[in-house]
Amino acid sequence: MASSPYITAEGYAELNQELTARWARRRDVVKALSAAAAEGDRSENAEYIYRKKELREIDRRIRYLQKRLPDLKVVDQAPDNKDHIFFAAWVTVETEEGDEKEYRIVGPDEIDASKGYISIDSPLARKLLGKTIGDEVVIEVAGQKKVYFVLAIRY
Template identity: 35%
Template sequence: MASIEKVPMLAEGYEQLTANLKVLREERPRVVDAIEEARAHGDLSENAEYHAAKERQGQIEASIADLEDKISRAQIIDPTTLSGDRIVFGATITMLDDDDKPVTYQIVGQTEADAKKGRISYSSPLARALIGKRVGDDIEVTVPSGDRFYHVKKIEFI
């Protein structure tokens, strides 16, 4: 039997997924009503409201299925319970970049990633290069803009 791949995420990412699922489940009956109302207008072949509502229904159902799948496979990780001297999921890492400027990133789940907020997905090239490294290690990572070099200064679990 194949094992089900877990989806690591922080508690806030899990809460966001469940909130999104709730909103979609609340929207579902409204779309069904819109389809029924549009169907009542007659000829469906030229009924834009009907086709738009059916398309939205398909989007909602696909999104609900995706969210339910991620929630069912969620592995919630609390960084404050972690420790050690190696970079792992949930760690917050402060590094010096090519120009000796400090940059800080937290390694998070794919649904929580937001580079502008310093949160990078564990599957990103930078996070994959960082995982397993220690303070003092140098990292080289190839990104779309070219090769980048970092020096790990601090690892925190906050």
């Protein structure tokens, strides 16, 4: 399944900053690579081998970002109906055990568990979309049913 093209304005700005930073880092790596190449035998030159690998990784990420950024659809406005859960919503849910958790539904390029950001493509986010406060959501994870109750929604 292809990932959703949606992204928040903050997420888009972060990806653009990452692309700029990768280009800057690439310039530094190319300089270091040239210096390492000038040292002679490349087959036993650890610095040269390391820099070549680092350059490949940087180039791979730059190619990905250059291909992905134009395809993204920035969602920078809250929906008209803020009583329902849509993309970019902060959602507070309660588990059956009584634990409260807050998640923000974001694009797949913005996932960050430490911030509570979950992908719109995740099973929980897909079930939450369109729900409102008081609704119950049931998902199956690793063969077990998990029940969540929507407590709050904010944008």
